[in-house]
Amino acid sequence: MRFYGHLAVKSLVLAVIFVILQIATASAQTDLVTDTENCLFCHRYPNMGRYDKSGNKRIYYVNEKLFASSVHGKLKCKSCHAGLDQIPHTNVKKVDCSSSCHIKEPSTGKEFSHSNMVDKFQASVHGAGTGGNAKRHPEDLPNCKYCHDNPMYRVPDGVWGQSNALINETLARCMGCHTSSHWAERFYSHFTHRMRKRRSQEEIVALCTSCHEDQEKMARHGLESIGTYKDTFHWIQVQYGVKDAPDCISCHIPVGYAAHDIRPRTDRISPINMDNRVKTCSNQGGVQSCHPGATTQFATGRVHAYGMKAQLLASQNQANFVEDENISLVIERAEKDLSKAELFNYKILKLVKLFYKILIAFVIGGMLVHQLLDYMASRRHLKSG
Amino acid sequence: MIKQRLFSRSKVDAKSDGHRYFVRLNFNERVQHMIFLICFIVLAITGFMLKLPEDIVQKFGNAKDIVFFYRGILHRIAGTIMILVSLYHVFYLLFTQAGRRWLQDMLPKFKDLTDMIGTMLYYLRVKEKHPEYDRFYYKQKLEYGALIAGATLMSLTGLLLWTEEMWPKFLLDIANIVHGMEAILACLAIMVWHMYEVHLRPRKFPIDNLWLTGVIEEEELREEFPLHYQKIMEDPELQKVYLVPEHEDGDTSLRV
Numbered sequence: 358m359r360f361y362g363h364l365a366v367k368s369l370v371l372a373v374i375f376v377i378l379q380i381a382t383a384s385a386q387t388d389l390v391t392d393t394e395n396c397l398f399c400h401r402y403p404n405m406g407r408y409d410k411s412g413n414k415r416i417y418y419v420n421e422k423l424f425a426s427s428v429h430g431k432l433k434c435k436s437c438h439a440g441l442d443q444i445p446h447t448n449v450k451k452v453d454c455s456s457s458c459h460i461k462e463p464s465t466g467k468e469f470s471h472s473n474m475v476d477k478f479q480a481s482v483h484g485a486g487t488g489g490n491a492k493r494h495p496e497d498l499p500n501c502k503y504c505h506d507n508p509m510y511r512v513p514d515g516v517w518g519q520s521n522a523l524i525n526e527t528l529a530r531c532m533g534c535h536t537s538s539h540w541a542e543r544f545y546s547h548f549t550h551r552m553r554k555r556r557s558q559e560e561i562v563a564l565c566t567s568c569h570e571d572q573e574k575m576a577r578h579g580l581e582s583i584g585t586y587k588d589t590f591h592w593i594q595v596q597y598g599v600k601d602a603p604d605c606i607s608c609h610i611p612v613g614y615a616a617h618d619i620r621p622r623t624d625r626i627s628p629i630n631m632d633n634r635v636k637t638c639s640n641q642g643g644v645q646s647c648h649p650g651a652t653t654q655f656a657t658g659r660v661h662a663y664g665m666k667a668q669l670l671a672s673q674n675q676a677n678f679v680e681d682e683n684i685s686l687v688i689e690r691a692e693k694d695l696s697k698a699e700l701f702n703y704k705i706l707k708l709v710k711l712f713y714k715i716l717i718a719f720v721i722g723g724m725l726v727h728q729l730l731d732y733m734a735s736r737r738h739l740k741s742g
Numbered sequence: 743m744i745k746q747r748l749f750s751r752s753k754v755d756a757k758s759d760g761h762r763y764f765v766r767l768n769f770n771e772r773v774q775h776m777i778f779l780i781c782f783i784v785l786a787i788t789g790f791m792l793k794l795p796e797d798i799v800q801k802f803g804n805a806k807d808i809v810f811f812y813r814g815i816l817h818r819i820a821g822t823i824m825i826l827v828s829l830y831h832v833f834y835l836l837f838t839q840a841g842r843r844w845l846q847d848m849l850p851k852f853k854d855l856t857d858m859i860g861t862m863l864y865y866l867r868v869k870e871k872h873p874e875y876d877r878f879y880y881k882q883k884l885e886y887g888a889l890i891a892g893a894t895l896m897s898l899t900g901l902l903l904w905t906e907e908m909w910p911k912f913l914l915d916i917a918n919i920v921h922g923m924e925a926i927l928a929c930l931a932i933m934v935w936h937m938y939e940v941h942l943r944p945r946k947f948p949i950d951n952l953w954l955t956g957v958i959e960e961e962e963l964r965e966e967f968p969l970h971y972q973k974i975m976e977d978p979e980l981q982k983v984y985l986v987p988e989h990e991d992g993d994t995s996l997r998v
């Protein structure tokens with residue numbers, strides 16, 4: 358009994374020391390973020406995680422330093438992660454970006470929420486559709502997190518040069534009055550974050566093509582694979598890393614348009630609608646004026662190469678026999694999207710290409726034979742002296 | 743024996759051996775050829791850089807945007823020079839005596855067709871000898887015609903693409919295809935037709951120096967272009983034009 362009592366006291370002491378140490382280190386590390394909920398008590402351990410039912414590793418570790426310098430670094434965990442009231446967390450809800458997060462939006466004084474964006478997004482080509490217009494295969498559609506991670510605030514470069522010069526020269530002025538350096542830096546970053554492109558052109562193309570190059574997935578929605586972009590001079594420039602080379606959003610979200618509000622090209626407010634093309638190609642009012650002298654004739658032409666839609670329409674006799682539901686969906690959309698003039702152009706371009714292929718084969722093939730005969734005859738001639 | 747003849751045809755060696763030389767390309771024509779040749783190579787390299795596979799483009803590393811910038815500039819400079827040389831060539835053909843003679847000799851005639859058939863029969867061993875050619879024979883005329891057609895098309899489509907904002911996109915799409923395919927055709931033609939003619943052909947290997955010296959040996963001219971040779975020999979006026987005057991040092995190459 359004495360023995361057991363001794364052990365109990367000993368372990369109690371150890372446990373108390375352990376907890377005190379834990380709290381001490383935890384509070385020492387929570388300087389950067391306002392962790393009043395003390396989530397980092399557990400979540401600061403790098404190995405924290407589990408394998409879910411489908412075998413994917415879920416990481417629950419939160420790197421305090423990285424989180425603190427992210428755009429959401431000032432938020433409490435529970436602002437986004439609802440249902441964390443008990444441990445272990447059994448009632449966790451999925452993060453809903455349209456919920457309000459108990460931060461006052463300074464221009465209106467109301468609670469902050471991304472719901473504006475989410476509503477627009479749902480009505481756009483990428484949204485699940487509103488009212489009776491629900492999309493087929495909603496599982497294919499991107500959610501907020503597909504494009505947005507929790508980005509870090511970074512020094513703005515590219516607009517005014519590549520160095521820290523801007524931050525050195527301007528932030529110091531702000532801090533003359535706004536003396537809390539932590540606050541001033543965040544406020545400053547909040548603005549300058551929007552003044553640079555977060556992703557390079559190649560990264561943008563990679564992001565969009567991660568879905569749009571999947572022919573099967575696209576066909577489920579009556580779309581064609583966007584490999585057609587890679588046949589353009591625009592893409593060659595992106596490949597060579599040319600500054601301001603046009604990626605997907607340069608034309609599909611030019612100045613004056615919003616990423617969350619992408620509409621089909623038949624929509625009047627789409628930048629690639631024929632009525633808006635001149636403005637889109639010239640990108641008036643943008644940082645980069647691409648084709649300042651674009652005429653209507655120039656701007657209303659085909660930008661991507663012709664793809665599956667034109668192919669299917671051009672050979673529609675055969676397509677009638679296709680029973681694939683997706684293919685017929687693509688044809689249905691193609692009939693709406695491709696005008697007769699465009700289909701005619703497609704056929705002409707195909708003919709020109711075919712003409713050249715035949716010409717090259719004929720001329721070069723013929724000449725090869727001719728030269729071979731000449732070679733043999735010359736050798737014969739030389740041999741006979 | 744063949745090997746000996748293949749490798750021992752340097753004109754430099756044969757300069758002072760008492761052979762007579764005839765002009766094939768005069769100095770003006772050689773300069774035109776040289777400029778055109780340099781432009782062609784620059785245009786081909788800078789043009790086909792647009793068709794490089796992605797992984798090779800990545801090999802340019804951080805300098806790839808600078809490479810791309812100079813690629814575009816060089817392509818336009820070389821293109822402009824090529825157009826100017828082509829225009830000069832038209833002027834040369836019409837307004838100089840040598841040019842007019844060139845044009846006259848280059849125009850296709852009915853004899854070219856019979857020559858072509860005759861040569862084919864010779865190749866196929868039906869005939870013992872190939873037909874006797876004049877100054878230019880059918881293959882050279884075809885090549886020259888192809889050059890004119892190609893240069894015209896490339897210049898036109900190139901200018902269209904250069905001034906893209908002024909034209910309907912459909913026209914540019916056609917121009918783009920024509921410019922690209924014509925470039926493939928031209929490069930292949932140069933490789934298969936022209937390279938063979940001046941590099942690989944027996945007795946010409948490794949290179950025919952004619953593009954630099956501009957002259958051809960009497961024996962070779964008599965053998966390859968007998969009608970032309972005959973005409974020169976019969977006409978003292980033509981001899982003044984084509985026969986290279988002999989000098990004591992025997993060095994004729996730089997004076998024509």
